[in-house]
Amino acid sequence: MRTHTLVPSLLLLGALSLTAACSSGSDGSPDVAGAGGRHGSAATPSPVRSIDPSEIKGLRIVNDSSEQSSCPFATSYPDVPGAEAMTAAMKKDVEKLLTGFRSGRCEGGTDGARPLDLNISHQILVASGDVLGVRLTTQDRNAAGSGLSTKTYWYDGKAGAYRTALGLVAEGSRDAFLSALKDRLKGREGVDAAFLDDTFSDPASRAAVLDDMAFTADGGLRVAFDRGDVGVPAAGAVTVTLPGEEVTPWLSAFGKRAQRQTVTPSPSLDLGATHAPTQAVPTHTASGDDDTDCKKVRCVALTFDDGPAASETATLLTYLAQHKARATFFTLGQNVAAHPDVVRAEARAGNEIGNHSWNHPDLTKLTPEQIAYQLNRTSAAIKAATGKAPTLFRPPYGAVNAQVKAATTLSPVLWDVDTEDWKYPDAGTVAQTVIAKARRNSVVLMHDIHPTSVAAVPQILRTLTARGYHFVTVSHLRATL
Template sequence: MRTHLLFPSLLLLGSLSLTAACSSGASGTPDPAPAGALPGSTSGTAPVMTVDPSKIKGLRIVNDSSENTSCPFAAGYPDVTGAEAMTAAMKKDVDGRLATFRSACDDGGGAGDVGELNISHQFLVASGDVLGVRLTTQDHSAAGSGLSVRTYWYDGRAGAYRTALGLVDDGSRDAFVSALKKRLKGREGTDADTVDEAFADPSNQTTILDDMVYTADGGLRVTFDRGDVGAPAAGTYVVTFPRATVTPWLSAFGKRAQQQTVRPSGPLDLGAAATPTPAVPTHTASGDDDTDCEKVKCVALTFDDGPAVPETATLLTHLAQYDARATFFTVGQNVAAHPGLVRAEARAGNEVGNHSWSHPDLTKLTSEQVAYQLNRTSAAIKAATGKEPTLFRPPYGAVNSTVRGATKLSPVLWTLDTEDWKYPDAAKVAQSVIGKVQRNDVVLMHDIHATSVAAVPEILRTLGARGYHFVTVSHLRATM
């Protein structure tokens, strides 16, 4: 789909200065707002420790997205070698969310009727034989805020996936639940009957007690989604128990998870066979490019949503083989997981841009939340490459005055959309560029899709034979 009207936006600039970036996930530091990028997220609660995902061997981020304007979504969750049972649980939940969302899209009947679905992840602990992950879902097709959170735990010693409630010993569950009820009753939006009813069915306890994390000092923070234990209008409820109170209630695994959160013992070791680390391309190119786009035909290939393993590494090899440069609009949580790939992008003469931390529709966020999304990603990119980005691509191309005003990064959209997310066919993706490209086009693709990466050699070979030069967006801007 050609979108000529979007090209002038390449020249737009934000108006406010870049604020200090939030933590990009350095191990041993509190995360001040783990879900602060999304509307309705809880703030002011005790901080949890962050994890450097780049230290997790065999990590792969499973990404899926759709740019369909009537049903946009982005979902990402980790696949960690040795924790296949936990990955399967996350996959089942994410697939279920996506199926429900797509059904709502089908029932909606038109663009803009549903909104978007965003599923992001956060590592809670990845040390010794304990792995903890938190998935945050923002579903604009759901009632109310559409915000829900779930934590997943893996016990490497037992080789088993644990629900959040698995942190509590079975023999202590009654005391734990009783303490929760006591802390909830009397809060605005709750009453004794409502709270008692929420916990009455033991099988329902696993459902409502699905978001439990350790704070930096070893306490346990329990968060209830909207409507779980009180009036939906009251929003979420948070109960935090100090370490001394909660420790006697914990299961053996819960105590190990607590200890590994507060005092990590070392690298994650889930007992899996050694996983070879995927090779990172070592191609190098000068940052200088003497291509004069006023005299020759230029095109800027751009790739969104990565980096991804192994797709981005393969793409970098293709680009190097044809002496081509491109612009990568990277998602922050993927940058944190694979900084080596981002360094490789920059080292090969490509441009690295900002595509937000977790790919939400930025126009649905407050100015502060937009800044959090972009600043945290810029910090991760700088940590990986030594250089802050100057460009950002708003997810779904959604940008307004609030978004522009929250950053000094320059927004970049596109003039040629391959819709590669829709067609998992390399030949069709290649033809969507070859058959439609015009001089000075900015082409939208995604390096999270293997078929899109597989289409690149044909694109480079055919257009190169036609006299096209492949440059970065900033170079195209500067020489047009």
């Protein structure tokens, strides 16, 4: 959502064409930031069975984003009760990547058209028994080469400990494991045997390159190397899969449990958490269709991006219901999959659900197939949650071009009032920005992932209602003008 170019959404009503259907379920292929489930240039199968994140009790998705014109980014990772040590490890890595992105490269990074973005997305690999596995995928378009990297994080509920990827392999079996990897890597195009020996012989280098390992559905161990990890960068990303019968004797006790929980998942996840917070989902129901005539009265469309967020969005729905206000939620698919009950509550209360992509990449940097994947997968998640497919989408960062428009039938929506709530985490500032800038038929940009933005809503509703404004959805605003 670019803040330096504000285009009223009502100017963007063109019909668009759909090019591809959603190709996966709620989890699907590994989520490269915007790459439609592809690691490098070749398609790779998902290493695990499809995981339904909505079944994880107390799950919270930690989201952050910025539309700063020189530094656009979006990050996410899961916070699961009982796995606090693993959450802390992911948080540390995400913050380190953000710091690097912001320092120097962020200000000057551009390809001549648009500032380059950072995207960190997540995929839950295993959530079963006492095992939790997560992959983070980073796309740093300011970095050298492809800027694409992946890393897996593991949690051992039995021991109450965070495990690295290499922790899946028993220490006494690592020489045999490394030897098997080298045998499969040597001879591959672009892999340097001498470089490979040096990398695997150094403990620090070995741990750095062996940071993405996960089990396949039949018990094999899939080891993924980022571009340049085990050979010349031109060779791209490299993947080795060791069959289950070969790798099982080398696994640690935890590795064997992770393998078993992947192949034959338990019905639930139990990491020993003393308390898994549950957020009450609002049950507000709108009474009939909205009969507001925006030709006769002053209307404004509040829009909220990047959610749903488990607690913040639920609180927001209560505020909207108290004032009989309706809004449009531009949701991220990965968050819809985690909290479909909240999305259902949004729709039940008369609000509109729009598409904001699966994991917030800059769509103008993607191929047509990748754009379609991002939008189609999200639309499928919204329809699964609400029974109704969306008709609107908001391109992340407000970045839209002819190629993006041609990849979907969804109608794009931008805004004319930007609260910059990502930049000013203060409820009073956010409220005053809306109150000062809102005009008849305005489309207001906010984010329901920020508690301070949600806290600003009651003051916005009170003040603008007193001034004669009615709060309607984007589609209602368009239809009645």
